Amino acid sequence: MLNLNQHGVAPCDLLRRRLEAVTGRAVDGLGDRALLDTPRRTIVFGADLHAEGAPRAEAWLVVGGVAGQVRLLPDGRRQILNLRLPGDIVQNDGQDSLVALTPVDLVDALPVVRELTEGPPQSSLRRAWVAALRAEHARLNDQVVRLGRLSAYERLAHLLLETHERLFHVGLASANAFHLPLRQEMIADLLGLSVVHVSRTTQQLRRDRLAATRSNYVTLQDRDRLADIACYVSRFAARPASNRFERPAGVRAAG
Amino acid sequence: MLNLNQHGVAPCDLLRRRLEAVTGRAVDGLGDRALLDTPRRTIVFGADLHAEGAPRAEAWLVVGGVAGQVRLLPDGRRQILNLRLPGDIVQNDGQDSLVALTPVDLVDALPVVRELTEGPPQSSLRRAWVAALRAEHARLNDQVVRLGRLSAYERLAHLLLETHERLFHVGLASANAFHLPLRQEMIADLLGLSVVHVSRTTQQLRRDRLAATRSNYVTLQDRDRLADIACYVSRFAARPASNRFERPAGVRAAG
DNA sequence: CGCTCATTTGATTGTTATCAAAAGAAGTGG
DNA sequence: CCACTTCTTTTGATAACAATCAAATGAGCG
Numbered sequence: 319m320l321n322l323n324q325h326g327v328a329p330c331d332l333l334r335r336r337l338e339a340v341t342g343r344a345v346d347g348l349g350d351r352a353l354l355d356t357p358r359r360t361i362v363f364g365a366d367l368h369a370e371g372a373p374r375a376e377a378w379l380v381v382g383g384v385a386g387q388v389r390l391l392p393d394g395r396r397q398i399l400n401l402r403l404p405g406d407i408v409q410n411d412g413q414d415s416l417v418a419l420t421p422v423d424l425v426d427a428l429p430v431v432r433e434l435t436e437g438p439p440q441s442s443l444r445r446a447w448v449a450a451l452r453a454e455h456a457r458l459n460d461q462v463v464r465l466g467r468l469s470a471y472e473r474l475a476h477l478l479l480e481t482h483e484r485l486f487h488v489g490l491a492s493a494n495a496f497h498l499p500l501r502q503e504m505i506a507d508l509l510g511l512s513v514v515h516v517s518r519t520t521q522q523l524r525r526d527r528l529a530a531t532r533s534n535y536v537t538l539q540d541r542d543r544l545a546d547i548a549c550y551v552s553r554f555a556a557r558p559a560s561n562r563f564e565r566p567a568g569v570r571a572a573g
Numbered sequence: 574m575l576n577l578n579q580h581g582v583a584p585c586d587l588l589r590r591r592l593e594a595v596t597g598r599a600v601d602g603l604g605d606r607a608l609l610d611t612p613r614r615t616i617v618f619g620a621d622l623h624a625e626g627a628p629r630a631e632a633w634l635v636v637g638g639v640a641g642q643v644r645l646l647p648d649g650r651r652q653i654l655n656l657r658l659p660g661d662i663v664q665n666d667g668q669d670s671l672v673a674l675t676p677v678d679l680v681d682a683l684p685v686v687r688e689l690t691e692g693p694p695q696s697s698l699r700r701a702w703v704a705a706l707r708a709e710h711a712r713l714n715d716q717v718v719r720l721g722r723l724s725a726y727e728r729l730a731h732l733l734l735e736t737h738e739r740l741f742h743v744g745l746a747s748a749n750a751f752h753l754p755l756r757q758e759m760i761a762d763l764l765g766l767s768v769v770h771v772s773r774t775t776q777q778l779r780r781d782r783l784a785a786t787r788s789n790y791v792t793l794q795d796r797d798r799l800a801d802i803a804c805y806v807s808r809f810a811a812r813p814a815s816n817r818f819e820r821p822a823g824v825r826a827a828g
Numbered sequence: 829c830g831c832t833c834a835t836t837t838g839a840t841t842g843t844t845a846t847c848a849a850a851a852g853a854a855g856t857g858g
Numbered sequence: 859c860c861a862c863t864t865c866t867t868t869t870g871a872t873a874a875c876a877a878t879c880a881a882a883t884g885a886g887c888g
Contacts, residue, residue, distance in 0.1 A: 389718050391804050397721045399714050413711050456668050458713055459654050463644050465720035466652045466765030470844070501866070510721030512845050517867060533853085549646050725876070756834065767877050772835055788885080829888100836883065844875080851868070858861080 320490050322404060322420070322497045323382045329354040329425050332488050333379060336405035337446040339487035340453040342555030345446050348430065354379060356426045361385075361418040368410040375426040377409045382423035384500060386508070387414045398508040400454075400461060401481065405488035407431065407450075420499045449555070456553045465510045468548065470519045473509045476548035478529050478536055487554060494538040498531075575745050577659060577675070577752045578637045584609040584680050587743050588634055591660035592701040594742035595708040597810030600701050603685065609634060611681045616640075616673040623665040630681040632664045637678035639755060641763070642669045653763040655713060656736065660743035662686065662705075675754045704810070711808045720765045723803065725774045728764045731803035733784050733791055742809060749793040753786075 330348055337345040348354075358381060361367055367378065367385055385402040401419075402408050407427050408416055434447035460480065464473050481498060485491035502516045509516070523529040528544050530537045538544060585603055592600040603609075613636060616622055622633065622640055640657040656674075657663050662682050663671055689702035715735065719728050736753060740746035757771045764771070778784040783799050785792045793799060 387714075389714065389722075391718075391722060393804075395722045397718045399717050411707065411710070413714065452666065455666070455710075458717070459642075459644065459668065462654050462713070462716055462720060463646075463652045465717060467644075467646060467650045503866085513866090514846080514868085515844055517869090518844095521868085549648075758834085768834090769836085769878080770876055772837090773876090776836080831888085832886085834883105834885075837881085838879105839881105840877100840879080842875105842877070844873105846873070847871085849869085851866100853866075854864085856861100856863080858859100 320492070320497055322384060322485075322490060322499055323423070325382070325404070325490055327404070327489055329379055329381050332381065332405040333407070333427075333430065335488045337450060339554045340449040341446045345442060347441070347443050348433075354425050354427065354430055359424045359426075361422040361424065363418055363421050365418050367408065367416040367418060367422065367424065375428045377407055377427040377431040378424040379427040379430070380404050380406045380408060380422060381425055383418065383420040384498075385416055385422050386419050386504070387411075388417045388507075389414045396507045397510065398504060400458060401508065403481070403484050403488075404490055405484075419504050453553050460551075460553070463549075470509070470511050470515055471522060472548045473511070474505070474516070474519050474523060475528065475544045476550050477505070477509060478523075478538060479541065479544055479548060479550045480553075482536070482538055482541075483552060483554065494541060496536055497534060498536050499534045575747070575752055577639060577740075577745060577754055578678070580637070580659070580745055582659070582744055584634055584636050587636065587660040588662070588682075588685065590743045592705060594809045595704040596701045600697060602696070602698050603688070609680050609682065609685055614679045614681075616677040616679065618673055618676055620673050622663065622671040622673060622677065622679065628681070630683045632662055632682040632686040633679040634682040634685070635659050635661045635663060635677060636680055638673065638675040639753075640671055640677050641674050641759070642666075643672045643762075644669045651762045652765065653759060655709075655716065656763065658736070658739050658743075659745055660739075674759050708808050715806075715808070718804075725764070725766050725770055726777060727803045728766070729760070729771070729774050729778060730783065730799045731805050732760070732764060733778075733793060734796065734799055734803060734805045735808075737791070737793055737796075738807060738809060749796060751791055752789060753791050754789045 333354065334345050334348055337348075359378075361383075380402050381404055383404070385408065387399040387402070389397045389399060391397075398419075399414060402416070407430075409431075410416065434443050437444045457480065460476070464476050468476060478498075482491055482494070482496050485496045486493075490496065502520070503513050505511075506513045506516045511519070520531050524531065528538075528540050528547070530539060544550070588609065589600050589603055592603075614628065614633075616638075635657050637659055640663065642654040642657070644652045644654060646652075653674075654669060657671070662685075664686075665671065689698050692699045712735065715731070719731050723731060733753075737746050737749070737751050740751045741748075745751065757775070758768050760766075761768045761771045766774070775786050779786065783793075783795050783802070785794060799805065
């Protein structure tokens with residue numbers, strides 16, 4: 319099964335697939351390897367991606383692992399604002415810290431961000447970048463709805479569907495299973511719940527034969543019913559079948 | 574007391590003050606009246622700002638009233654994603670509808686948005702626009718934290734502080750009071766609570782002598798303590814005192 | 829005054845948090 | 859391979875918070 323820290327997908331492929339997923343069309347002009355073929359930087363679990371003393375890049379492409387923007391309240395309560403998965407480009411927003419929720423592998427994305435933001439206004443790359451920003455914004459809105467109006471059960475179902483879809487589109491999930499190396503404590507902080515309740519809710523989803531989680535691997539047993547329960551709406555562009563990226567080696571159908 | 578639907582602030586002043594508030598410095602080059610001196614469009618309560626048959630502008634400046642981006646779930650649950658107050662520029666994002674929560678006055682902001690987005694990259698206007706987008710994003714993050722990790726009491730306190738600050742910076746609030754023409758039902762949908770609980774929480778804030786709401790007017794009686802309770806952090810730039818905009822006529826100290 | 833809509837109140841239920849402790853995993857060194 | 863440690867998940871019991879239901883009060887308006 320695919321592992322988020324050890325997969326064979328090249329950085330430029332991750333980014334290209336992400337952009338193709340949000341635009342729904344082929345993305346050319348990323349220059350294959352050149353722009354992202356920089357040395358990897360590895361962040362240890364719990365460390366800040368934008369800590370002092372780090373290389374000076376202002377934008378990183380997540381290549382492996384999971385990061386998250388974290389808001390810490392004075393009394394110790396924590397809210398994880400979003401997850402940053404392989405294929406995501408992360409930039410420091412100056413408000414909240416960006417923390418490695420697992421070991422995280424990064425490559426410098428500043429050159430490619432320049433390419434994406436400074437090309438001619440109607441270029442394929444710039445439009446893909448705008449689409450990516452819009453998708454990210456839509457996911458943030460989804461997070462608001464999740465926290466504001468969904469029950470714990472629905473929240474967890476929604477999160478699993480969203481995460482699966484994001485990973486699937488960069489080739490890091492099979493049709494209905496994926497690697498999610500997060501402790502329940504982090505899922506709790508992401509969904510605004512307590513650890514204990516995340517544990518109970520996870521088991522409830524398993525008992526209902528909707529989603530089974532065992533040691534960091536999630537299997538979605540009934541995506542349609544989960545989507546129905548969680549009011550899940552895809553934030554990816556409908557993509558013409560002829561345009562799909564090729565399955566990367568190593569992705570198998572879920573067991 | 575200032576009314577959000579009948580105030581004497583000109584559209585271009587609203588926008589200028591908003592931009593000055595997020596950048597912390599004077600904003601010139603908006604061309605005074607010209608770019609925003611278009612006929613007003615009035616949206617009736619409950620209607621969609623981007624409804625069919627409307628004029629074709631893709632960006633509007635809110636001049637009066639309150640709008641909000643609304644997500645409606647299939648079973649009738651509602652989540653208001655954010656509030657759009659006078660001085661805000663709203664654009665259709667294609668996902669969620671933008672609804673008038675009170676009667677709303679708009680002017681076409683397409684010309685001024687072009688000005689803000691298409692000038693030279695380092696121009697004062699473009700940087701102000703970027704700062705405004707960042708502030709909006711930060712507020713969306715605040716909304717996530719509010720829903721995810723704050724209690725009902727804290728959520729309401731936080732919302733009142735944020736709304737006061739936003740209105741104050743465009744000259745539509747006095748030092749600690751403002752007009753908030755929203756029904757409790759809308760505050761409930763914004764804060765992920767039930768109407769009944771909003772009612773109870775409002776009264777609790779009044780009993781604690783922190784914030785008093787009576788018929789759409791809110792008085793913040795102890796901003797410091799409210800901010801402490803709600804973990805409130807300002808999303809506006811610290812502004813040198815010498816740079817403050819002049820108080821508009823009609824703003825008095827709160828009673 | 830009487831209508832309608834919004835807010836408030838009271839009673840009850842349901843959901844989720846908290847606390848405490850047990851069980852399970854994973855790694856370490858003997 | 860086993861004892862030992864540490865971390866994570868699970869379980870059970872209880873409490874706090876917020877939702878729901880139903881009804882009363884209040885405010886605004888013709």
